[in-house]
Structure formats: structure tokens, C-alpha cells
Amino acid sequence: MRASNMTGEKVITADKLTKRFGDFVAVDQISFEVEKGEIFGFLGANGAGKTTAMRMLCGLSLPTSGKATVAGFDVYKDNEKIKKRIGYMSQKFSLYEDLTVKENMRFYGGIYGMSDAFIKQKTAFILHHLHLENEGNKLVKSLPLGWKQKLAFSVAIFHEPGIVFLDEPTGGVDPVTRREFWNMIYQASEIGITIFVTTHYMDEAEYCNRVSIMVDGRIEALDSPSNLKKQYNALSMDEVFLQLARKATRIES
Amino acid sequence: MKRHFPLSIFNFQFLAFVKKEFYHIWRDKRTMFILLGMPVVQIVIFGFALTNEVKNSKFAVLDEAKDDASQSLIAQLDASRYFDLEKNLTSYQQIEEEFKKGKIKLAVVIPAHFSDDLKHLNKASVQLIADASDPNVANTLTGYATSVIMDYQVRITQERKMPYTINTELRMLYNPQLKGAFNFVPGVMAMVLLLVCTMMTAITIVKEKEMGTMEIMLVSPMRPQLVVLAKAVPYLLLSVINIATILLLSVFVLEVPINGSILLLVAESILFTLVSLSLGLLISAGAQSQQTAMFISLVALFLPTIMLSGFMFPIENMPLPLRIVSNIVPAKWYYSIVKSVMIKGVGLQAVWKETAILAGMMIFFLTMAIKKFKIRLA
Structure with missing residues (x-):
């Protein structure tokens, strides 16, 4: 485990947060807190409810009941204020393929209301940082997947949000690129950005400060990876997950 | 909205979005040429090949x-x-x-x-x-x-003076040479505007849903209504170009005169464009894939427009149920407006009823589209 720079300030809180679709309870009274600068892993099999839970926190979906705050704002009332303070990267790749790298950054900076000067400066900084100075004017579709993924993450934190939500960001990427991607996540966390990440790669779970494991819409376990391994008497997060996931009754969707 | 975002930011977001839409259209040259070339092709086909005039x-x-x-x-x-x-x-x-x-x-x-x-x-x-x-x-x-x-x-x-003969003197008002162009130019205008606006808007919004970029937009502080409106702007501009192309071709190539006010004709065309855009937005709110959006646009709009607008087949000859159904086809009203203004040369006082119906349809479709869009977020 790396040293964390958490301050104890709670930036995400959920209290008995629930989402029902008709009779189906997608998320069943989940409660947790995430501290500023923390890398919080959100684990679960497909259909366990992780994406639905994340969508409620991002303001894409209205909770059925329970309470939640993001960046200190209520998810029911202050949706608009939350949106300005969070970044989001979906499991679908989210840059425009027919736009250049710079145009994509201009666009995302633009919809967050950033100034021209800020966008220019930030774009140059990111391209330099990723060693992609020569690729700025290339169409995104001409870039390899790994680069696109890193760019997508850079775009998600382009407007310097306090919290970034990553929904299975490393799907379909090779292990080396995944490792590099996680380095970017660490760097973001070091400058104080809180990372809320869903994944089903168990090796990635080890990189998180704390992980919660969702089974059938409920949080079955929540602790640091080392504590979880101790608690379940397991050698890896994989084993922890398997022990918990066996209880699942829901059919995978 | 304005409480949270100053007006300048609101405009900046909107402009950034519209600019991006233009990139999409500009980069996809093939689609762009189809959109801009379609009116030319249709006018040429209807003007010179498919004609119900009988010559030689x-x-x-x-x-x-x-x-x-x-x-x-x-x-x-x-x-x-x-x-x-x-x-x-x-x-x-x-x-x-x-x-x-x-x-x-x-x-x-x-x-x-x-x-x-x-x-x-x-x-x-x-x-x-x-x-x-x-x-x-x-x-x-x-x-x-x-x-x-x-x-x-x-x-x-x-x-030689002959007693008791009745001479019937025929005068074909508004179209003395009985040119087919007088009939199809208004029809082509309705078809092209509908195709560009409805189908393309529906497809481009659904494409954002398919690609997952719509989610990113919804998570951003940009309001969904703005997303929807920004999508419509480039197609409105394309349609204005198309309206100009069709009118220029009709006047200078097919020699169909514009007898009424050009300003009124263009204004009515923009109104119809807005109706088509609203319909496109409504379709996109419901459809989940580009194919569905295209299918709905074609079946629910294109066929009725061709069959029931009076362009191909006279509505007066249809059985009562079809005549009733034809009233909900926006193109029927637009077709009638264009014929009246362009060919007969009448003013707004003669087409206010049709104009009011189109305006009503636009408000209805747009309200429905925005409402449906909001529901999707909940």
C-alpha cells in the first residue's frame, strides 16, 4: 500500500441509498463514506448494481430513497453544483473520433465553461505530460487504444474537479497500459483528486486505498484490501471476491 | 440556470458545442455532400426525368x-x-x-x-x-x-363570322404552361427539409447515446436542453442553404417564378424546418440506436409525406379516413403554403391558418421532446 494523503474530509457520503426499478431493487440501502484524495474501489460482478450506484452519485439517475452528498452537496437538490465539481469517464470510450485531440479538449473545456486561455494552457500541459505534443492535431481515431484511454482520463479531469468517477475505465486494455493508466490515477490522487472507480479486475482492487464489494445490490464488504484479505483469510482480492460473489443469487445481466 | 452560470458561460458552452457539431458534419464529407447535393439531384430528377407533362x-x-x-x-x-x-x-x-x-x-x-x-x-x-x-x-x-x-x-x-358558336376560352391561372415543376418544387422542398432535419438530427443525437458521449454531456454542467438545441443549430443552417439552392434552381433552371414575397417563403420554410427539427429531437429521445432512429424517420415521416401531403396524390380524391390522417402530416400544410406563396403569390393573410398549425405542431413536438429528454435522466 502506498502512502495516502487523505485528510479525513468526507467528499462522498451515502446513507441507505436505494434505487428501485419497479419491483427490482438495483441498489439496496448502501451506506459508505469516501475521504478527500482517496482511491475508492467499487467492486462487484456484472449486474451487482455498481454502475447504478455511480450514476446516482453523478446525477445521471435519481435515487428512490436514502441520502447522499457529493462534494458537500445533496444529490437531490444541488445536482447542478455537483456537476461542476466532478469528472466522469464512462466504460464506453468517450472522446470524439472524428475530432482532433486538441479539438476534443477545447470542446470538453468549453462545455465546462473554461476560458480560452485556460484551455490552451491546460491542453499544452497535458500533451507535454503524456508526451503527445506531436499528436495534438491528429484525429483521435488514428491513435492507439491505450493513448485514447489516457487522453479520456485527462479530459475527465481537464476542468480540475475535486472528484472523478471512473466506470470500468480499463476494459479491453492490455496489462502494460493498465499499469500506466493506474500511474495516472495515483498522480491525480496525489494532487488531491478523489477517485471513485468501478472495476472487475481484482488486481486493480489491490491498488485502491479501500474497496467496497457489492453483491446483489448490497455492500457486503468494505475495507482496505489488506484488511479484507485478513478478514476473509485470503491471499488475494480475487479469493475475497469469490467468497463473497458466491452468495449472489441474481442472474448476471 | 442563469443564477448558476453567467450568461457569458452559457453562450460559451453553447458555442463550443455548435462548433463541435460543425466539425462532425465537415469531417464526414460524404454525408455533407449528400445533404447539400440532394436538393440539386432531386430537382434535376423531378425536373427533367420524372415528369407528368406529356411532350412530343x-x-x-x-x-x-x-x-x-x-x-x-x-x-x-x-x-x-x-x-x-x-x-x-x-x-x-x-x-x-x-x-x-x-x-x-x-x-x-x-x-x-x-x-x-x-x-x-x-x-x-x-x-x-x-x-x-x-x-x-x-x-x-x-x-x-x-x-x-x-x-x-x-x-x-x-x-368568317358564324352565328351561334360558343368559344370556350381556357386560362390556366398561375401556371399557364401547365408545368409539372410548379407542383413538385414545393414537394421537393418539403421532402429535402424533412430528410435533412428530422433524420439527421435524430441520427446524430442517437449516435451520441450509442457512443456513450451523451452520458458525459449529461454529467457535465451543460443542460440537456442546451445539448438538444445545439444539435439542431447546424442542421438549421444546412437547411437554409438547401432552401436557397432549391429556390435558385427553380427560378433559374426550371423557370418557376416566385410570385409572392421571398421573405415570407423563406420564413415559412424556416418554420417548417423547425417543425422537422423538433420531430427529429422527439424521435431521438425515444430511439436507442441509429438504425431505429432512421427507420422511424423513414416509416413514420417519409412515407406519409410522400403519400399524404398532396404532392404525389391529390388529397381531395382520398377516402375520408386518409383525408383526416393527412391533417397531422406537417408537410401537407407546408406544401400548401409554398404553393400559395410561391405560385399564387398570396400573402400571409391567405396562409395564416396553415402557418398557425405548423407553429402549433412545432411547439407540441418540441415540448414533448424536451419533456421526454428530462424523463430519461431521472
Whole structure:
């Protein structure tokens, strides 16, 4: 485990947060807190409810009941204020393929209301940082997947949000690129950005400060990876997950 | 909204989005050329290939009189731009043979003593035989032939005063040459605007959903209504270009005049564009894939527009249920407006009812689209 720079300030809180679709309870009274600068892993099999839970926190979906705050704002009332303070990267790749790298950054900076000067400066900084100075004017579709993924993450934190939500960001990427991607996540966390990440790669779970494991819409376990391994008497997060996931009754969707 | 974001940010977001939309259109050159080239192609196809005007139809003559009156009548028929003399026949049996060969569309029989009858009895008859396997063409041709014969009669009666003749004087108001273009230009305008606006807007919004970029937009502080409106702006501009292309082509290539106010015509076209855009937005709110969006646009809009707008088939001849259904087809009202303003040259006071209906439809579709969009977020 790396040293964390958490301050104890709670930036995400959920209290008995629930989402029902008709009779189906997608998320069943989940409660947790995430501290500023923390890398919080959100684990679960497909259909366990992780994406639905994340969508409620991002303001894409209205909770059925329970309470939640993001960046200190209520998810029911202050949706608009939350949106300005969070970044989001979906499991679908989210840059425009027919736009250049710079145009994509201009666009995302633009919809967050950033100034021209800020966008220019930030774009140059990111391209330099990723060693992609020569690729700025290339169409995104001409870039390899790994680069696109890193760019997508850079775009998600382009407007310097306090919290970034990553929904299975490393799907379909090779292990080396995944490792590099996680380095970017660490760097973001070091400058104080809180990372809320869903994944089903168990090796990635080890990189998180704390992980919660969702089974059938409920949080079955929540602790640091080392504590979880101790608690379940397991050698890896994989084993922890398997022990918990066996209880699942829901059919995978 | 404005409490959270100053106006300048609001505009900046909107502009950034519109700019991005233009990149999408500009980078996809093929689609762009289709969108801009379509009106040209349609005008050319309808203007020169698919026309219900009947020109240079071949006809045969069985002239049993062979006198100066019959000769000059035949010459006059042959000289008209509707008819070309194919063959002089010698017997009645030949008429059907010629029709069976499929070369001629009309046969003219002039009985013996044509000139004498005309001079002495003050009355003579001519028989017109048409190929009615295509009833519309047959009707049109006999109509044309009749009017050429009438012309001839008028000419000779001027030479000698005859008692008790009624001259029917035909005047084809607004379209004296009976050009098909007067009918299809308004129709093509309706079709092109509908295709560009409805289908393309629906497809591009659904594409964002498919790609997952819509989610990113919804997580951003940009309001979903703004996303929707920003999507519509580039297509509105493309449509204005298309309106200009169609009008220029009609005026300068097809020689269809704009008799009414150009300003009113353009304003009405923009209103119809807005109706089409709203419909596109409504479709996109419901559809989850580009194929669905395209299918709905085609089936629910395109077919009714072609069938029920009065452009291809006259609404007056339809059975009552279809006539009722035709009222909910926006293109019907637009088609009627364009015909009135462009061809008849009337002003807003004559088309206010149609205009009000279109405006009502636009408000209805737009409200529904935005409402549906909001529901999706909950």
C-alpha cells in the first residue's frame, strides 16, 4: 500500500441509498463514506448494481430513497453544483473520433465553461505530460487504444474537479497500459483528486486505498484490501471476491 | 440556470458545442455532400426525368378528307409541342395495329368532306382515339388535342363570322404552361427539409447515446436542453442553404417564378424546418440506436409525406379516413403554403391558418421532446 494523503474530509457520503426499478431493487440501502484524495474501489460482478450506484452519485439517475452528498452537496437538490465539481469517464470510450485531440479538449473545456486561455494552457500541459505534443492535431481515431484511454482520463479531469468517477475505465486494455493508466490515477490522487472507480479486475482492487464489494445490490464488504484479505483469510482480492460473489443469487445481466 | 452560470458561460458552452457539431458534419464529407447535393439531384430528377407533362407524343392520322381544312388542322397539331406526327394512315384497321405496336399514343380521324361540312353545314367532327392503358396520359392528350382543335376553330371563325358558336376560352391561372415543376418544387422542398432535419438530427443525437458521449454531456454542467438545441443549430443552417439552392434552381433552371414575397417563403420554410427539427429531437429521445432512429424517420415521416401531403396524390380524391390522417402530416400544410406563396403569390393573410398549425405542431413536438429528454435522466 502506498502512502495516502487523505485528510479525513468526507467528499462522498451515502446513507441507505436505494434505487428501485419497479419491483427490482438495483441498489439496496448502501451506506459508505469516501475521504478527500482517496482511491475508492467499487467492486462487484456484472449486474451487482455498481454502475447504478455511480450514476446516482453523478446525477445521471435519481435515487428512490436514502441520502447522499457529493462534494458537500445533496444529490437531490444541488445536482447542478455537483456537476461542476466532478469528472466522469464512462466504460464506453468517450472522446470524439472524428475530432482532433486538441479539438476534443477545447470542446470538453468549453462545455465546462473554461476560458480560452485556460484551455490552451491546460491542453499544452497535458500533451507535454503524456508526451503527445506531436499528436495534438491528429484525429483521435488514428491513435492507439491505450493513448485514447489516457487522453479520456485527462479530459475527465481537464476542468480540475475535486472528484472523478471512473466506470470500468480499463476494459479491453492490455496489462502494460493498465499499469500506466493506474500511474495516472495515483498522480491525480496525489494532487488531491478523489477517485471513485468501478472495476472487475481484482488486481486493480489491490491498488485502491479501500474497496467496497457489492453483491446483489448490497455492500457486503468494505475495507482496505489488506484488511479484507485478513478478514476473509485470503491471499488475494480475487479469493475475497469469490467468497463473497458466491452468495449472489441474481442472474448476471 | 442563469443564477448558476453567467450568461457569458452559457453562450460559451453553447458555442463550443455548435462548433463541435460543425466539425462532425465537415469531417464526414460524404454525408455533407449528400445533404447539400440532394436538393440539386432531386430537382434535376423531378425536373427533367420524372415528369407528368406529356411532350412530343407521337400520333397517327387517318385523313379521309384530304382537303385544305384537314391538312391545316393536322399541321397545327404537328406544330404544337405536345404532338409529333408519326404516320399517315390509310384505313381504319391500321389504327389498332399502330396502337398495338406501341408507337403512337393518339390517333386522329378526320372524316371525308371535312372542309365542305365545315363550310356548308357549319359543323364537322373529328374523332380522337387515345391509348387508355394509361388513363392519365390518355386524358391529358385528348385534352391537349381538343384545345389545339379549338384554337384552329377560333382561327377560322375569325375569318368568317358564324352565328351561334360558343368559344370556350381556357386560362390556366398561375401556371399557364401547365408545368409539372410548379407542383413538385414545393414537394421537393418539403421532402429535402424533412430528410435533412428530422433524420439527421435524430441520427446524430442517437449516435451520441450509442457512443456513450451523451452520458458525459449529461454529467457535465451543460443542460440537456442546451445539448438538444445545439444539435439542431447546424442542421438549421444546412437547411437554409438547401432552401436557397432549391429556390435558385427553380427560378433559374426550371423557370418557376416566385410570385409572392421571398421573405415570407423563406420564413415559412424556416418554420417548417423547425417543425422537422423538433420531430427529429422527439424521435431521438425515444430511439436507442441509429438504425431505429432512421427507420422511424423513414416509416413514420417519409412515407406519409410522400403519400399524404398532396404532392404525389391529390388529397381531395382520398377516402375520408386518409383525408383526416393527412391533417397531422406537417408537410401537407407546408406544401400548401409554398404553393400559395410561391405560385399564387398570396400573402400571409391567405396562409395564416396553415402557418398557425405548423407553429402549433412545432411547439407540441418540441415540448414533448424536451419533456421526454428530462424523463430519461431521472
